[in-house]
Amino acid sequence: MKSYIFASLLAAASSVVAAPAPAPMPTPPGIPSASTAKTQLASLTVKAYVDDGGYNRDLFPHWITISGTCNAREYVLKRDGTGVTTDDACRSTSGTWVSPYDGGVWTQASDIDIDHMVPLKNAWVSGANAWTTSKRQQFANDINSPQLWAVTDNVNQSKSDKSPDAWKPPLTSFYCTYAKAWVQVKYTWALTITSAEKSALTSMLNTC
Structure with missing residues (x-):
């Protein structure tokens, strides 16, 4: 009887199929450590949000050939x-x-938006309004920093042009990476931040 039970257990074990490994989260280049991001954040110029009304998405030509x-x-x-x-x-x-903002898994590219970590309008009011069109084009197509992310389309639409004090990713576990990436982009491009933005980023970096 014992041998029968043992054989049955072996048969059952052999029929178990391992669950597929989850698809990896995207990791754009240039994401700094939390300590580096905090240092970078402290160095950014704090300036009030002033919308001059001049923003137009066409002032940031994208998507260019890579x-x-x-x-x-x-x-x-x-x-x-x-x-x-x-x-x-x-x-x-x-x-x-796999959308890092919300954990959504998609198999159709049409379900994916490419999000600008620092939205184009936010960049405009943070200093890009003084740039040349050529520099704004470089910013809008920056593949060398953590600026471009493949994310769920409606989550990207929910974010729109909001900064971290007005919008955060649905996944709280992504707060740390989100804040590190946001700070890195602002630091790389010498863009300003608001006091509310700085406070939100500080809180998010403290989750790291």
Whole structure:
């Protein structure tokens, strides 16, 4: 009887299929350590939010060609997805994307927006209004800092042009990375922050 039970247990164990490993979260380049982000945050110029009314999304040309037929959007989709395949025009035809803001898992590129960590309008009121169009184009297509993220489309739309004092990712576990990335972009591009923005970023960095 014991041998029968043991054999049954072995058979049951052999029939168990391991759950697939979760798709990895995207990791854009240049995310600093928490200590570095705190140092960078302390060095940023604090300035009141003043909307001069001159912002226009077209003043930040995007998505430009990055390599071959791939523009910045398609580049980030390939970089941050898993098993991404593309057609001759570099459009993603299949793959899996995990949105770090909300944990959503998507298999259609149409469900993904490429978010500017620091929104274009926020950049405008933080100093980009004084830039050349060429520099704004570089900012809008910056693949060398943690500025571009593949995220769930409606979550990106909810964020819109809000700074961290007005909007935070649905996943509180992402607060630390979000704040580090936001600070890095502002630091890299010498953009200003508001006092409310600084306070929110400080609180988020304290979750690291």
